[in-house]
Amino acid sequence: MNLFSYEYDGGAFVLFDTAHLLVLGLIVLFNFFLFSFRSASETVKARVRWAMALSLWLNELAYHLWYAYWGIWDLRLMLPLHVCSALVWLGGVALVTKNYRIYEFSYFMGIAGALQALLTPDVGIYGFPHFRAVQTFISHGLIVSTALYLTVVEGFRPTWKSLVRVLVGMNLYMVVIFFINLWLGSNYLFIAHKPATASVLDMLPPWPYYILYIEALGMILTLLLYLPFAISDWRKKGTVAAGG
Secondary structure, eight states, X not given: OGGGOSSOOSOOOOTTSHHHHHHHHHHHHHHHHHHGGGGSOHHHHHHHHHHHHHHHHHHHHHHHHHHHHTTOOOHHHHSTTSHHXXXXXXXXXXXXHOOHHHHHHIIIIIHHHHXXXXXXXXXXXXXXXXXXXXXXXXXXXXXXXXXXXXXXXSOOOOOHHHHHHHHHHHHHHHHHHHHHHHHHTOOGGGOSSOOSSOOGGGGSOSTTHHHHHHHHHHHHHHHHHHHXXXXXXXXXXXXXXXXX
């Protein structure tokens, strides 16, 4: 039961130690395994999507139940308003329904946000194999896998319009979350202050200036994520022009 306890004495999470690197490697291998379903039947693909969606939802439900069991569930912390928290639920919907609009956000914001969480997870004293560490990596790993699976296996791809919709949509969402934070005294999207645990935000200037850096970083990451598709399109245009 110590693996599910609130006061864990098994050792704090250590960034980039053997266990951390091993789990990151397993996530990479899992995604390559998913890519093998590209030639599978539609029935098999549907089963894979449902399995991933249910895993996302059940894992997140277990996370909330753990907080509730220990009496620490709090509106200021637990609402699905962080990008990754929202994409756990929405990503599952995208997998089940193959909704393209959700896919756009899953691809750009899911990969960018979840990768940061995988590299610098917010788990505090809960090192492996505690439930909180395992749950965190399952959650964020599946967020990345959702976007990659829909792209590589199901054939989805973002467009320039997708990129614009995501950037505009996230800025509007940030404005809404700003007022929710004022109302609740929360720190959703980490725009009220920097998180207490180590993160890439520690390298940025103090509030509110780091928010501008987040904006710039978000734009750079989305452009980098779109770059493979932009290069592919340019090559196709060049081939067509050369052939014409």
